[in-house]
Amino acid sequence: MIPMLTEKAARGIIEEGKHIGKQREAEKLAKMLREKNNAGMEEVWKRCAYLYTLESFLYKTLNGAMRLVGDKQHEQVWRSKVRTLGPFCLLLWDDPFNQKLAIQKTLYRGAELTKEQVAGYKDMAKNKKALGSFQAC
Template identity: 45%
Template sequence: MPNPINPKKPYLENYPSFLREVSKYFDVPKSSSAFELLDEQRLILLEKAAQGLIMEGKKLGKQREAEWMARELVKVKAIYEYEITTNTVQRSIARDLEVYHVCAHLYTMESFLYKEINALMRLDGDMEYKELLMSKVPTYGPFAYLLFWKRGVRKEASEKTLTVYRCANLSDELIQQYKEKYYRGMFATFPAFTSTSRNRAKAVQFGNVLFVIDIDVLKGEDVSLYSDYPDEEEVILHAGFTFEIQSCKFDGRTNKWIMHLKDHQL
C-alpha cells in the first residue's frame, strides 16, 4: 500500500472529470453500471495503455520498468483476443477479470505507476492544473480506465458492506477542511483511486490521521490475491468514491485524528 498521502486538497465537491474525459477521448462508456464495455474497446484500451506507460516511463527515466509493465498488458491482450473465440457469458466475465487482475497487480507494485496516476488524478478540479490533467488523458487515461472498469458482480457473501482503513499525513489546514465538511453535513469525493486495508493494525502504522471507511462491497476491490504485498490486505476504492463524514475526533491515546467516513449510498 502506498505511503501516507499529503495532498494539496483532501477531496472534491463534485464528481471528478478525468475518467469522463478518457471516455470521451477513446469513445468508451462513461458508466459501468449502465453500459457494457465491448471487447473491441477493451482491446484498444489495453494497446493504448501499454503505449502510454512506455511514453510516460521514458519521461521519468523509468523506461525498462515501463516496458516490462507494457509487456504484461500486451500478454493479457493476446490472451483476451484468443479467448474471444469462446463466446459465452462465463468466459466473457473471466476475460474481463483477467484484464482487471493484471491491471491491479501492476498498480499495487512499488513503481512509478500508482504514484504518478494518483498524483495526477488528485489534481482534478484544480483549474491551475487542468491543462496538465488533460494532457495525460491519452497516456495514463487508458490504464486508469481499465483499473476503474471492473464488471460489477455482487459477491455471493453474507457481507454487503465492509469497513476499511487508511492513514494519511494531513496538515492542520486539511484536517480543518474535513472538520468543516463534517459540521456542514455535506458529501465529498476522493478523485483518485484510494488504497485502504481490511486490517486496521496495518493501516494505523502510518500518518497522523486514520480514516475508518464504511463502503458498499461494490465500491472497492480486494486486490490482496494479486498484489505484491498480500499481507497488507489491500482494498482499492474506486476513483470517484463519494462519502459523508460521520465523525471527526482526536484520539489522545494514539495521537491521531480518527475520521469515520461512510459511503454516501449506504
C-alpha cells in the same frame, strides 16, 4: 475492443515512463499488461489491479494526477494525463466481478501530501457537494 484498450494503456504507460526517466520500468509493466491482451476482460482487469498495486511509478503518477482533478490551478496537468493514463484507468475501473455499484468502499494507500493539499481536502470535506478522493481510479 479490450485488445485495443490494452494496447493503448500499454503505450500510455511507456510514454509516461519515458517522460520521467523510467522507460525500462514502463516497458516491463507494459509487457506484463500485453501478456493478457487476448485473455478477456476479467484477466485484463486482474492484471491492471496487480500492476496498480506494484511499488512503481505507475500508481504514483496516477495518484498524483487524480489528486489534481478539480483543482483549477492544475487543470492542464491532470487533463494532460487523460490521453496516456485514461485507457489504463478505464480498464482498471471496469471491474467485471461486481455488477452492482458499491457505495461504501474505502481504499487506502500511502501518499505523501503537502500541507496545502491536506488543507484543500479539509476544506472540500466541509462542502458535501465537493468531496475529493485519494483514489486513483
